[in-house]
Amino acid sequence: MATEQNQQAQELEQEQVEQDTVQTQADTEQAEVSVEALEEKIAQLEGDLKLEKARTANAVYEAQKSVERIQRESEKHKDTVLEKFAKELLETVDNLERAIAAVGEEKTAFSEGVELTLKSLLTTLEKFGVVVVDTANGFNADLHQAVGIDPNAKTNEIGNVLQKGYTLNSRLLRPAMVMVGA
Template identity: 65%
Template sequence: MATEHNEQAQDQTVDQDQDLENTETNENAEEVTVEDLQAQIGKLAESLKLEKARAANAIYESEKVKERLEREADTAKKFALEKFAKGLLESVDNLERAIQAAGEEKTPLLEGVELTLKSLLSTLEKHEIAAVDVDNGFNADLHQAVGIDPNAKAGEIGNVLQKGYTLSGRLLRPAMVTVGQ
């Protein structure tokens, strides 16, 4: 029994020593912990700044992508009529040829063709399709020179063989012209 009592006393002493060491360690840990916590707060503040900057950059980039997609959609809508408009230009050309072929005589048929042409041209204008200007001289961006006109001055358009058209400022079909030398 005495041995057991001694062992219990030793165990209590060891437990008390361990408690004392734990208390001292906890006090030291508290001091280190406060410093560590302050360092962690600094690191977290820097990390927060970085993440805020990344989030702001992501928002900025998404807005730019949104604007670009809207611009591309507007452009696609604007020029979606391009193939259809090119097909209509052949009809305009044919109506103009019919009017030229009729000559000076005003017949009801000629008046009908002229009204049809006028209606078609006004519809084209509503959709921003306009004839290319041929009065201000030759412009290689808008005109296609297919021959030389000896009667025209150099750089000027002598004869328009086929009208050119633009769709919302973009060339749809160049004007086929003869140019002076």
């Protein structure tokens, strides 16, 4: 009976070993499957991360470009509005200059008030970039509009200025109307 019990014990032991072996193989296969599955999942997540980083970088780039475009458009609009406003004020400058010319040499409180008003207006315009076009250095077709010939002036020299010209931030706002020597 002891032999029989030993034999049964050995058979149970052998069955246990076989079950452990099968279990170990199953665990190993499952571990291999798990490792492979995890490696695939990691690769997939890394790819997703790269894609999201690229999308984020693209979105940031587009946002920066939009901000720059809006700033350019805003500056252009501001310049256009300032140009229109300055052109309208030039008529007032011309009228004040005509009033001073009409008074002539006679100085009155009224003529001095007009001169001070003109000076104040020109100072304000200069603060915003409006400057009188230079007519002392000869004729320049980009800055001057020749409206006639002055027989007393030298060739390509400005003889008489009929209306002053102005620039706004180095851009021509209104050309100077001049008489040029032939």
